[in-house]
Amino acid sequence: xxxxxxxxxxxxxxxxxxxxxxxxxxxxxxxxxxxxxxxxxxxxxxxxxxxxxxxxxxxxxxxxxxxxxxxxxxxxxxxxxxxxxxxxxxxxxxxxxxxxxxxxxxxxxxxxxx
Numbered sequence: 001x002x003x004x005x006x007x008x009x010x011x012x013x014x015x016x017x018x019x020x021x022x023x024x025x026x027x028x029x030x031x032x033x034x035x036x037x038x039x040x041x042x043x044x045x046x047x048x049x050x051x052x053x054x055x056x057x058x059x060x061x062x063x064x065x066x067x068x069x070x071x072x073x074x075x076x077x078x079x080x081x082x083x084x085x086x087x088x089x090x091x092x093x094x095x096x097x098x099x100x101x102x103x104x105x106x107x108x109x110x111x112x113x114x
Contacts, residue, residue: 020046027114034114044114051105060104068097 018027021043033050034042045053072080072093079089 018044020044020049022046022049025049030113032114033109033112035112050109050112056105056108059108060101063104064097064101067100071096071100 018032019025020027020032022045025046025048027044027046031047033045033047033053035045035050035053035055037043043053050056075096076089076093079085
């Protein structure tokens with residue numbers, strides 16, 4: 001039977017064995033996240049499932065859309081208006097959307113760490 005514990009990960013012998021509410025994997029100390037919900041006192045998720053938690057994803061996507069669009073218009077607005085897209089600009093625009101997505105996701109996970 002395969003173990004769900006990552007190689008090199010240590011178990012806290014004093015902590016009870018807690019499993020992810022979505023996939024059932026062992027949620028290790030420092031790698032588990034608790035999200036408040038209306039139905040439960042808190043849903044416990046592992047590091048693999050937490051970034052895919054629908055409220056976290058929804059908030060990160062909305063933040064990325066708003067902040068990424070504003071930054072793209074500020075930084076590359078002139079190139080977009082004149083339709084002078086360069087290869088450098090082609091990779092800068094997706095990166096401009098990715099950074100707020102990553103920051104929002106990291107912030108949600110950092111505050112929800114159990």
